[in-house]
Amino acid sequence: MKTKPRVAVFDFADCEGCELEIADLEEEILELIDIVDIVSFREVMKEHSDTYDIAIVEGSIMRPMDEARLRNIRSKAKILVAMGACATMGGINKIRNQWMPDDVMTAVYGDADLEGNPLFDVFKTKAINEVVPVNYYIHGCPIDRDEFKHVITSIALGKKPEIPRYPVCVECKKNENICQFELGAFCLGPITRAGCKAICPTHNSVCEGCRGLIKKAETDCVKDLLERYKLSYEDIRRRCTMYNFGREECGVDE
Amino acid sequence: MKTITIDPITRLEGHGKISIFLNDAGDVENAYLQIPELRGFERFAQGRRAEDMPQITSRICGVCPVAHHFASTKALDAAFHVDPPSAAKKLRELLYCGYIIYDHILHFYFLGGPDFVVGPDAPAAKRNILGVLEKVGLDVGKDVIKHRAYGQKITAILGGKATHPVCGLPGGVSKGLSKDEVIEIKDMIVSCVGFAQFTLKVFDDVVLSNKKYMELICSDGYSLKTYNMGLVDKHNKMNFYDGKIRVTDPDGGEFALFDGKEYTEYIGEHVEDWTYMKYPYLKKIGWHGLHDGKNSGIYRVGPLGRLNASDGLATPLAEKEYKRMVETFGGKPIHSTLAFHWARLIELLYATERAKELIEDPKITSTHIRNDVGAPSEGVGVVEAARGTLIHHYTVDSHGLIKKANLVVATTNNAGAITMSVRDAAKAVIKGGKVDEGILNHVEMAFRAYDPCFGCATHTLPGGMPMVVNIYDSKKQLYRRFSRGVDE
């Protein structure tokens, strides 16, 4: 039998919600352990190993010292997976990029003398793929547990994970929701990657785009909807500032 | 002078660590705690749509997103001058109970409890959930997982997402409950009530009936005579979701009772010039350094703070347990830091009982779940996060955009007390400049009681929290370093 791939999980600046989603997989985690060896995962285990095949990285890169740590992880891993919006596209953390880092520092720490303290050497927030190449993405804020299992299982079996390239609207319609535009709200569903089972509109809230943008061509299937509400890809794109702040195009490169 | 820095790993902006300062003789002179500053969030709130705040602020922390979500939603209610319909309030509170259920279970079985259930002197490798299961049995383990999952399931049904809810809106919630969902939730809650009672029994058997533990719990080293703070209802009973902020003094008398919106009159923030850390204190008493007692403005929040600041609990089973706890300690207030663990379990029972009341209320399925908002201005929202009083304060402009945001988080409220507890624990183990790895355990236990939420608590599910202890000599050169659970 082939040896199981060794998996290590790492976190940078974030809320750790995605790691907690994995920790809360409960019994299903046993199925995963059947096909991979988790060798490092600070959130749930004390053991740590520096030898791993697959590195799963959560969080955004905020400081030069994070960048160095990430490069080191990349150099050891054969496959690097960015997990959660913070990692795949900078997520909520990128909102602060609209200010200069100095400005944020002053707002947060006042006049405290932090010169030369690497913990406070803050630069613009970066997604993982702005620092090192990323092989696979697990989208969402937080991630979807089923999708996490699917991606990791696929990688372990040497298959390409199947991640939807169509918009959230497709799943939303399947759930027979009343469209948020119908209710006078503004929803990012038409240009956001599906895969979350459209939980937000199904809960009568708008989609905030936490799974990243899809390409314009992929929005063909919601042409009707866009026409009905006199919207274009670009119109909606301009409203994407919670999760997709500063992204030029798609949430990921494919 | 040597500086010891315990850095429980970078998180939001990379801090949340303990520095211990030694004097020339090598004894502990002082200890300080620095926790994550959240004003990065406060800064990036500026100019954003007010209605985005419940989503954005919940991402401060994946451990207590529900608390931030609702402190934020309540601040928006106030800012938009709208009182949500009663069904909406009930739904929010029910969701909140789900969060307390899963969070308090996590703390007792995974984080803080192992110190007791397995024993403070047990090797670190045993002081974890697996050690707990060894002691109480594997079947219990399944029950732990099941009921924690129930808490999450309840929050997911009501909130949309389990981790980061999407239901809170100024004036109400986005979605009501169906009859089927009521049945599903009720079954889970009934089971949770039983599990909470069972957990208190475990505490009884393993901790309360062990003389050695009780001596430790009642010992001076683990005692702080501070003020206490928490939300209370009209009858001064503890409440997680709503009410007034009550503060009692170290003798147990009422010191203040005020509306959340008056918090700036009561709570000041002390800044030490050598650090960027802020210590909240009671303004009317003033800041008099890191001391306990009636003349020091330092107060405690969280499970023990809440039970000390209130006149008990509004549900029958929890109230009975509360009375028993007060009796055991010979009256109120209870100053033992380690009593936080017991208080937490009593609150767990309360949350399950309260959830049961709410789900059995026929009006909870009402479809009137949102009221229209008025013109926005300023608003303060307060809830009791699992770890203590949490305040969100927003100023909103006429376009509904955030002009200013200020957050006072639970762990910050406890900063002064945690710092003192850590200092006292450190004093007991560091003598004449001798430092060894034992310091990690003792220091950990002192602040784990508070379940401080700066990433360390969450980082420790099965065992020791990841820590780096740096010891610097008088020239600030690193001279020793201990670490564990850190991937560097």
Ligand code: SF4
């Ligand atoms: S993607 Fe969301 S849930 Fe995951 S770590 Fe980032 S903020 Fe937390």
Ligand code: SF4
């Ligand atoms: S726009 Fe939003 S609410 Fe409307 S169909 Fe698409 S995802 Fe659903």
Ligand code: SF4
């Ligand atoms: S509906 Fe949108 S915001 Fe909600 S989880 Fe899905 S992608 Fe994220």
